[in-house]
Amino acid sequence: MGLSDILRLRRNTSAVTAAGEIDIGRTVTPPEGNIAPALVSQMEAGMSNPLAFQAMGGCLTRDIALAVPAVRRGVRVITTAIAQMPLTRWRGMERLDSGPYLQQPETSRTYVTTLTLTVEDLIMHPHAWWMVVRRDPAGYPLTVRRLEPELVTVETEYATGEVLRQFVAYRGREVPQRDLIRFDGPDRGILKLGIVEILTALRLEMAARLYADPEVPSGYWKNQGEYPMKRGEITAFMDEWRAARTRGSSAFANGNVDWVSVFMQPDQLQLVQGREEASAQIARLLNLPARYANAKSGDSMTYSTIATEHRDLYDMTLRSYMLPIAQRLSMPDTNGTPRGQSIAFDPDGFLRSEPRDRAEIGEILIRSGQSTAAEQRQEQGKAPIPESPDTAEEEPANAA
Numbered sequence: 001m002g003l004s005d006i007l008r009l010r011r012n013t014s015a016v017t018a019a020g021e022i023d024i025g026r027t028v029t030p031p032e033g034n035i036a037p038a039l040v041s042q043m044e045a046g047m048s049n050p051l052a053f054q055a056m057g058g059c060l061t062r063d064i065a066l067a068v069p070a071v072r073r074g075v076r077v078i079t080t081a082i083a084q085m086p087l088t089r090w091r092g093m094e095r096l097d098s099g100p101y102l103q104q105p106e107t108s109r110t111y112v113t114t115l116t117l118t119v120e121d122l123i124m125h126p127h128a129w130w131m132v133v134r135r136d137p138a139g140y141p142l143t144v145r146r147l148e149p150e151l152v153t154v155e156t157e158y159a160t161g162e163v164l165r166q167f168v169a170y171r172g173r174e175v176p177q178r179d180l181i182r183f184d185g186p187d188r189g190i191l192k193l194g195i196v197e198i199l200t201a202l203r204l205e206m207a208a209r210l211y212a213d214p215e216v217p218s219g220y221w222k223n224q225g226e227y228p229m230k231r232g233e234i235t236a237f238m239d240e241w242r243a244a245r246t247r248g249s250s251a252f253a254n255g256n257v258d259w260v261s262v263f264m265q266p267d268q269l270q271l272v273q274g275r276e277e278a279s280a281q282i283a284r285l286l287n288l289p290a291r292y293a294n295a296k297s298g299d300s301m302t303y304s305t306i307a308t309e310h311r312d313l314y315d316m317t318l319r320s321y322m323l324p325i326a327q328r329l330s331m332p333d334t335n336g337t338p339r340g341q342s343i344a345f346d347p348d349g350f351l352r353s354e355p356r357d358r359a360e361i362g363e364i365l366i367r368s369g370q371s372t373a374a375e376q377r378q379e380q381g382k383a384p385i386p387e388s389p390d391t392a393e394e395e396p397a398n399a400a
Contacts, residue, residue, distance in 0.1 A: 033333075059195075062191065063195070067202065068205065071194075071198060071286075073292070074282060074292060075123055077288065078119060078123060078288070081114045081350060082119050082322055082345070083111075083113075083115040083119065084349065085346055085347050087326070088345070088346045089337070090342045091340055091341050091343060092340075095343065101140075101143070106146060115325075118130070118325065121146075121149050122191045122325075123185070123321070125191065126184070127185060128182075128325075129181065129183070130144040130146055130180075130181040131146075131175060132180075132335060133145050139334050147180075149375050152167070152168045152180070163182075166182060168290065179335075182328070186320045194282070197285050200281070201281075221238075279293045288317055289312070292313070307351065312320055312352055316353060329343040373385070
């Protein structure tokens with residue numbers, strides 16, 4: 001498999017109608033072999049010198065990045081964790097009904113799918129985008145469509161990078177800026193900042209695949225005699241040798257030929273160590289502990305519960321993608337929420353501690369007067385304990 005096959009573009013592209021209108025609701029699959037020669041040459045240069053490719057402003061594609069197992073696993077860890085947390089609406093300390101918009105932003109996708117793709121966009125690119133499709137009578141979004149970041153054109157000010165104009169063409173017309181919701185990621189995305197790490201990991205995967213290919217020769221025969229073998233004799237000799245190897249039987253060669261081994265063991269090539277280091281580098285790129293990318297690390301392992309692991313992941317990684325989404329939806333404009341209200345993720349289910357820990361905390365809160373048994377049962381989703389009936393009052397004794 002050549003580099004062109006690995007770098008082949010398989011991502012969905014916009015469908016263009018006969019009238020020239022762009023329909024981002026329908027996708028088409030590029031024909032086999034549809035990869036621009038310029039992109040192939042750029043990627044060839046990037047594979048040979050990733051630093052130079054990055055310095056020239058090169059950018060990878062999403063499919064290329066996700067072709068690396070460590071990238072795919074790290075991205076899935078982040079997106080899956082965030083997508084399982086519901087978006088909630090608040091007015092001060094009062095929790096309001098989230099409404100259909102926050103429960104299912106896109107009519108054609110579930111909440112989990114929309115949030116998974118949106119967070120993945122923030123990991124890969126500087127921005128993620130929603131387009132308002134329908135508004136409620138007050139003018140606030142009712143349904144949206146998540147846009148591929150490649151479809152949106154952003155004009156920025158030179159040197160400062162400040163966004164001056166943003167637009168997207170949809171069904172042959174330019175969508176007004178007021179209908180675009182932009183979520184700003186924590187940085188420029190791994191498709192630009194992770195070129196060196198991703199291409200290095202891809203090269204190591206290609207090297208491992210090469211040495212796993214049975215077609216790779218492990219050595220060659222060298223004629224040591226004075227008589228040069230003719231082509232037909234060489235062919236017959238090699239056919240007999242391969243047939244013996246296929247049958248698993250012993251083989252014999254006379255004194256005129258010697259076997260020269262050129263095969264190197266994987267430990268000699270350090271492919272295993274190199275791939276482990278590449279996975280650890282990608283975990284650092286995603287700001288994840290190495291264990292989430294299944295990479296070995298030199299950190300000393302200590303006992304930790306699932307709740308502790310989730311809290312660590314939440315504080316160190318997830319919040320950097322959750323806050324841009326929640327704060328943008330909380331802005332007091334026509335693409336945000338009414339003034340006085342705010343939007344936030346509910347992490348309770350993700351951060352829920354172990355039953356024993358919850359019981360101990362609940363007992364402390366009840367003893368200190370900060371909570372009641374009924375509140376603790378309600379928090380755990382349990383019905384209140386029915387009160388015992390009052391004991392009947394004893395009748396007064398008859399006077400003697």
